Amino acid sequence: MSKSSSSCSSTCKDFPKEIPSYGDIGGIGVALAFIVTAWMVVVVLIGYYLTVFDPKLDPFRKEGTQKLSRYPNSIDYSVHELLQKIPGLGSNGGPRSARYLRLGAMLNACILMLADLQIFTALSILVGAYASMGCEIVAYHWQYMIYLAWLASVTHLAGLSFLRNHLANNGVKCYWRLAAMFFIQSLLSAAVGLATHFGDDPWLKSGGGRPAICYFKEHTEVSSNSFQSAVKIIILLVWGFFIRVAKMFQPFEGGLRKCAAQLHKKARNQRYETYDRNEWDFRHGIFKNVKNLWLGPWIIATLEVLSIQLDLFTSFLAEVYWLLFSIIWITIRLVNLRNLGNQDDSKWTFGQVLPVFLLIAPFATAVETFCSKQETPHNQEDPVNNDDIRGLGHTHTSGYRGVFFLGVLSYIEIGIYFVLSQRKAEGLAAPLIQIFVSVFAQLELQVFWVVSDLWLSNSRLNRTLKRTICGFVFLLLSAMSISANFVYQMVKNMALSTYAHG
Structure with missing residues (x-):
């Protein structure tokens, strides 16, 4: 039974120094159940992307059909082309064989069970932690619960x-899952916010047995490591929830894909306008000549980079990546x-063995689905006019x-920055400034690369010299991209050192 918060007034000053055992949250079986389930999802998603996923299909098509997308994602398409060169990987885009149908159904059944299981496990541990907010749960277990x-x-x-x-064709299933996840994210964000009161070391060392509620009554130290970690977690929570919920609805993702296609089309038209007239045309005004000859490459590059960034943002590859680095960091x-x-907490009691054995259920469901006979669905759908489908020939340039x-x-x-722990607390401003500076610098490097490629491709240099210069510029920009964060960290550390000694 949890003690009331009112009985904790004396405990906040008189408490054991060691962290107590609390198997309901810190038990070895509980931890393995959560970790193994998360990594199972990572493995399933990677396997799906490498074997079954077809980027040319409309993600909001009717189930059992193979309707082509009007705006296929160029990033996934490029990766898919590379995978097709490896035997056994990638989908050929044609009618699916019985093996691929069984594999897709198996992965679908497995991930559906794992995902739904996580709704109830997350709710259970969050509600349990809030219910134990009295003297029963210490700061260590609160952070562990997060x-x-x-x-x-x-x-x-x-x-x-x-x-x-699947959820696009089953509205009720989609909406109740989204509502449950919104509730979970709200509870989790509030828990992370409360954890900013913990500070750095006492709750792990001399104050290990102090109840968590005692810290919640104290002032938050903005310069503490716990505050910095909380900022990162909240950013990732909001980002992950927003992007995945938005992608569940066709107007948002379809609109971004359409915008990317239109940006590429504008860049292509601007390229024709610029390089069809590569000399000064006296029939046009000075501004238009300057725009075509000197500003044209920069306009083309900006449009191309924005188009590719939108495709990267909406790609399934990016989703798999963000999931992978999030799981690694957690x-x-x-x-x-x-x-x-x-x-x-590492002792194997009944309460720790049971969660591990429950992990067998998703595997059993997946194997049963794969071994069962399935009727091949009718791949009939109103076809999309090929003239209306976005061309992807530019992906080979x-x-x-x-x-x-x-x-x-x-x-x-960006993933490495989040995964690697920072030795010194940076507060709220420094991490955000570093991310924005890094993103801006990367976009500038990408624009400069496209401009360089345009100038070289339209120059009168011989082919060998063009390739040599192109390779040198690309290696230089890659090195600058890699070193950008290191340079920022070095300058920041020098500034902090100067400020400390000043």
């Missing part, structure tokens, strides 16, 4: 992306935090591939 609930919420949000086509934090806990690589590199850098 990581477990976050694992569950990330798992379910990833499942929503995976089940987008798992690292959870394992590091667990190593500081009470060793009694060096300009596109360079921006794609630099864009992926920027995503990796």
Whole structure:
């Protein structure tokens, strides 16, 4: 039974120094159930992307059909072309074989069960923690609960992306899951906000047995590591929930895809206008000549980069990546935090064995679905006119591939920044400034790459020299992209050191 908060007034000053055992949250079986489930979802999503996913299909098509998308995602299309060169990977875009149908059904059944399971596990641990907010739960277990609930919420949000086509055809199933996830995200965000009161070390060392509610009554230290971690977690919570919920609805994702296609079309038209008249035309005014000859490449590059960035934002590849690095970061934090806990939480009692055995259910459902006979669906749908489908021939150009690589590199850098723990607290402003500076710098490098590629492709240099210069410029921009964050950190550390000694 939880004690009332009013009985904790004396306990806030008189408490055990060691972290107590609390198997309902910190138990080894509970932790493994959450971690294994999350990584199962990661493996299933990666397997789906590598084997079954077809970027040319409309994600909001009717179930059992193969209607082509009017605005296919160029990023997923490019990756899909590479996967097709590897035996056994990628979909050929034609009618699906019985094996692929069974594999798709198996993955669908597995992820549906795992995702729904995480709704109730997340609600259980969050409600249980709030109910134990009196003297029963200490700050350590409150922070531990946040990581477990976050694992569950990330798992379910990833499942929503995976089940987008299924949920688009079943409105009731979609809406109750979204409502449940909104409630979970609200509880989790509030829990993260309360955790900013913990500060840095006392609740893990000398104050391990102090109830969490005692910290909630104290002032928040903005310069503490716990505040910085909370800021990062809230950013990721809001970002992950927004992007995945928005992608559940066709007007949002379809609108972004259409916008990306229109930006590319404008860039293509501007390219024709610029390079069809590569000399000064006295029939036009000075402004139009300057625009076509000197500003034209920069306009083209800006439109192309914005188009590719929108495609990268809406790609399934980006969703898989954000899920992967989120799970890695949470798992690292959870394992590091667990190593500081009470060793009694690692004992295998009945309450710890049961959650692990319950993990067998998704595997059994998946195997049963794969082994069952399935009737091949009728792939009949009102076909989309091929003339209305966005052309993707530009994905083979060096300009596109360079921006794609630099864009992926920027995503990796942002992921590394979140995953790696910072030794010194940075508060709220420093992490956000670093992210915005990094994003702006990456976009500038991508625009410069497209401009360089345009100038080289339209120059009169021989082919070998063009390739040499192009390769050198690309390596230079890649090196600048990688070193941008290191330079920022070095300058920031020098400024902090100067301020401290001043």
